[in-house]
Amino acid sequence: MKPHFARFSALLFAGLLMLSTVFAHSQVSVSIAPPMHPQFVDANNKLLASGFLYTYQAGTTTLQATYIDSTGTIQNANPIPLDATGAPSNGSAQTGIWLANQSYKFCAYSAALVQQWCVDNVTGYLNLLNLANTWTFQQTFTQPIIDTQTDNQFVLGAGGNQTTLDFPPPTGNVTLHFPNITDTVIARTTTDTLTNKTLTSPTLNTPTVNGTQLTNSPGAYFTIANQNPTGTTISTLTKLVNAPSQAQIAAITDTGGVVGVCVAGCGATSNATIQQSGQASCVFDGATTAGDYVQISATVAGNCHDGGSTYPLTGVVIGRTLSTNGGGGTYSMNLFGPEILPPSSVSRVQTTFADGTSTTANASTTAQQLLKVSSAFAAGALNKLKASIRLTGQFHIVVGGGASNQALSWGVGNDALLSSGASTISMWTTAGNSTTIDTTGTLTCTVKVIGATGQFICSLNTFSNIGSFTFTQWTPTVDLTQSVFFGNECNFSVASASNTCTQNQLIVEQLN
Numbered sequence: 001m002k003p004h005f006a007r008f009s010a011l012l013f014a015g016l017l018m019l020s021t022v023f024a025h026s027q028v029s030v031s032i033a034p035p036m037h038p039q040f041v042d043a044n045n046k047l048l049a050s051g052f053l054y055t056y057q058a059g060t061t062t063l064q065a066t067y068i069d070s071t072g073t074i075q076n077a078n079p080i081p082l083d084a085t086g087a088p089s090n091g092s093a094q095t096g097i098w099l100a101n102q103s104y105k106f107c108a109y110s111a112a113l114v115q116q117w118c119v120d121n122v123t124g125y126l127n128l129l130n131l132a133n134t135w136t137f138q139q140t141f142t143q144p145i146i147d148t149q150t151d152n153q154f155v156l157g158a159g160g161n162q163t164t165l166d167f168p169p170p171t172g173n174v175t176l177h178f179p180n181i182t183d184t185v186i187a188r189t190t191t192d193t194l195t196n197k198t199l200t201s202p203t204l205n206t207p208t209v210n211g212t213q214l215t216n217s218p219g220a221y222f223t224i225a226n227q228n229p230t231g232t233t234i235s236t237l238t239k240l241v242n243a244p245s246q247a248q249i250a251a252i253t254d255t256g257g258v259v260g261v262c263v264a265g266c267g268a269t270s271n272a273t274i275q276q277s278g279q280a281s282c283v284f285d286g287a288t289t290a291g292d293y294v295q296i297s298a299t300v301a302g303n304c305h306d307g308g309s310t311y312p313l314t315g316v317v318i319g320r321t322l323s324t325n326g327g328g329g330t331y332s333m334n335l336f337g338p339e340i341l342p343p344s345s346v347s348r349v350q351t352t353f354a355d356g357t358s359t360t361a362n363a364s365t366t367a368q369q370l371l372k373v374s375s376a377f378a379a380g381a382l383n384k385l386k387a388s389i390r391l392t393g394q395f396h397i398v399v400g401g402g403a404s405n406q407a408l409s410w411g412v413g414n415d416a417l418l419s420s421g422a423s424t425i426s427m428w429t430t431a432g433n434s435t436t437i438d439t440t441g442t443l444t445c446t447v448k449v450i451g452a453t454g455q456f457i458c459s460l461n462t463f464s465n466i467g468s469f470t471f472t473q474w475t476p477t478v479d480l481t482q483s484v485f486f487g488n489e490c491n492f493s494v495a496s497a498s499n500t501c502t503q504n505q506l507i508v509e510q511l512n
Contacts, residue, residue: 038097039086040108043116047086050111052079058103058121067098079109099124212273215263219278219335222260223271231268235281235330236302237318238262238274247272249302255385256316258296261335279322280335286328294319294333298383298450299481304333310350314387314512352377352389353508361490363400363499368409371395371503373416373487383454383480387447388511393488393503397437400498405429408501409489410443410460410474414482423476424489427462439464441488444511447480454480 042048055078057064065075068090076088076095083089088097099122107118152167178185186192207214212223227246232238237250239257250258261280264273282304285297289306295315297303306321322332353374361369372393382389391410399406407429413422427441441462449455458474478484486508490501 037085037087037094040082040088041086042108042110048082048108048110048116049084049086051082051086051116052109052111052113053082053088053097054079054107054109056105056107058105060105064102064104065100066104067100068095070098072098072100213264215273216275216278216280219280220260220276220337221263221273222276223265223273226265226268226270226272228268232262232266232272233302234262234264234266235283236262236266237282237296237304238272238302247274250296251301252298253385254296256296258316258318260337275335277335277337279332280319281330282319282333282335283330284321284325284328288321288323288325288331290321290324292321293317294321298385299380300328303328314384314510350510351507352510353506355506356504359503361501363490363492363495363501364497365495366491366493368489368491369501370418371488371490371501372506373418373485374506374508376416376483376485379482380480382447382484383450385447385450386512389445389486390509390511391443391445391486392505392507392509393441394505395437395439395441395488395490396500396502396504397439397490398498398500399437399492400496400500405493406437406501407491408439408441410441410486411489412456412476412478412484412486414479414484416485418485418487418489421478423478425458425460425472425474425476427460427472427488437464437466443474443486445474445476448475449477450480452479452481454478 040048063078068074080088087094104122105120108116154165156163212221224247227248232247237258238247239250241248260274260276263275285300285303293307295305295307297305319333319335409424409426411418411424414420443460445456445458448457455477460472492499
C-alpha cells in the first residue's frame with residue numbers, strides 16, 4: 001500500500017479490528033476505537049488540503065455512492081470534498097465515509113483536479129462476507145439474518161453428526177412459525193405426540209385410535225386378545241370365546257355369534273383388531289354378485305358367503321357385497337355389524353315352487369311313475385343347519401285294474417328324476433279296489449346334518465276322503481352341496497289303462 005494512503009489504511013484496519021471483536025470473548029464486550037478524524041494525503045504524503053476524493057465501482061470509472069453515517073440513507077457528494085486538513089467534508093463540516101456491501105475504487109485529486117493516487121477493491125466489510133469464516137465463539141446479532149441464496153441451507157454440528165436445515169425456494173414469500181414455548185419440532189418419519197392440535201382436511205392412512213388400528217374405511221372397531229392356539233386369521237369372520245372373552249375364527253357350524261372381521265393383529269398371540277362396520281375385506285367361499293347379502297360360510301371356516309339378492313330367511317346377515325366375482329377370493333363388502341336378523345317386516349316364508357296344473361302318470365305299468373317335481377334348490381341353498389321347508393301336494397287316484405295295491409310317495413334327490421341319491425317315503429298306501437281317492441299330503445323338513453351327506457328330519461301329514469290319516473317321520477339323506485329336488489311318485493301293483501294317478505298341485509315353501 002502507498003505511504004500516502006496510510007491514514008486511510010489505518011482507518012480500514014481499525015474497522016477490521018472492530019469487527020474482529022466478535023471473535024473474542026471477555027467478561028465485557030470491548031473493541032478498539034476507530035480513527036476519529038480521517039485525513040487523506042497527496043502523492044508526496046502531504047495533507048491533501050481542499051482536494052477531492054472520487055469513489056467508483058471496483059475496477060471501473062463508474063461512480064459508486066458512499067454514505068455520511070451508519071444509517072446508509074444520506075449519500076456523500078461524489079467527489080467528496082476535502083477540507084484544509086485533508087478530511088472529508090460536505091463543504092462546511094466534516095463527514096463520515098460509510099461503504100455499502102460492495103467493492104470500491106478510491107481516487108484522490110488535488111484542488112487543481114490532478115490525480116494523486118488510486119486504490120482499487122476497497123471494502124468496508126474486509127471480505128468477511130465473501131470468505132469462508134469459522135466462528136469459534138458465541139455471536140450475537142441484533143438485526144435479522146438475511147440469506148439471499150436461492151436454496152438456503154444451515155449446517156449445524158460437527159462432521160459425521162451434522163443436522164442440515166434445508167429451505168428450498170418457495171413459490172412466494174412464506175413464514176414458518178416455531179413454538180414459543182419448550183417443545184419439539186415433529187418429523188415425518190418419527191413417532192411424535194401431538195397435544196391440542198386442530199387438523200384441517202388431514203389424510204389419515206391406517207391410524208391408531210386409543211390403541212386400535214383403523215385399517216379400512218371409517219367404522220366401528222375394537223381390540224381384544226387372540227385365543228390360543230386357534231386364534232384369528234386376517235380378513236375372516238371372528239367370534240368371541242372363553243371368559244374373559246377372546247377372539248377366534250368362526251367355524252362352519254356357527255349360525256351366529258360373529259362380531260366382525262379381523263383386520264389387524266390377527267393370529268394366536270397378542271391382540272386382534274376387529275372391524276364391526278364400514279367397508280371391509282373378507283375372504284369369500286365362492287362367487288359373489290355386487291349388492292348380494294353376506295352370511296357366514298357353512299363350508300369354509302371364517303369365510304363369508306354370498307347369500308343371494310333376496311334377504312335371507314335363515315341365519316344372520318352381516319353385510320352386502322360390493323363387487324361381482326366369478327370365484328372365491330378376498331373382496332370388499334359393506335359390513336353391517338354382528339347379529340343382524342331379518343326385520344319383522346320380512347316374511348320368513350318364501351314360496352320357491354308352485355305348480356297348479358294337473359299331471360297324470362302312465363298307470364299301464366307297475367313301475368314307479370313321477371308326477372310333479374320341484375325346480376331345484378341351488379347348490380348349497382339348504383346347506384344350513386335348521387333350514388326348514390314345507391311341501392304340499394294334492395292328488396286324485398282311480399283304481400281301475402281290479403284288486404290291487406296303490407302307493408303314493410314323496411321323494412328327494414339331486415336331479416330332476418330323483419334318481420341321484422334319491423330316497424322316498426310312502427305317504428299313502430291302500431289295498432283293495434277303491435273307486436276314487438282324493439288325498440292331500442304336507443311334508444315339513446328341517447336340516448339336521450349339512451354337507452355331502454346332509455340329512456333332513458321330516459314329518460308327513462296325509463288326509464284322504466276315504467278316511468285314512470297318516471303321520472310319519474322321515475330322515476332322508478342327500479348331498480346338500482348340490483342342487484336338491486323334491487317330488488311325488490305313484491305306482492300300482494296291477495297295470496291297467498283304467499288306473500288313474502293325477503297330481504293337481506305342488507307347492508314348495510322355504511320357512512326360514
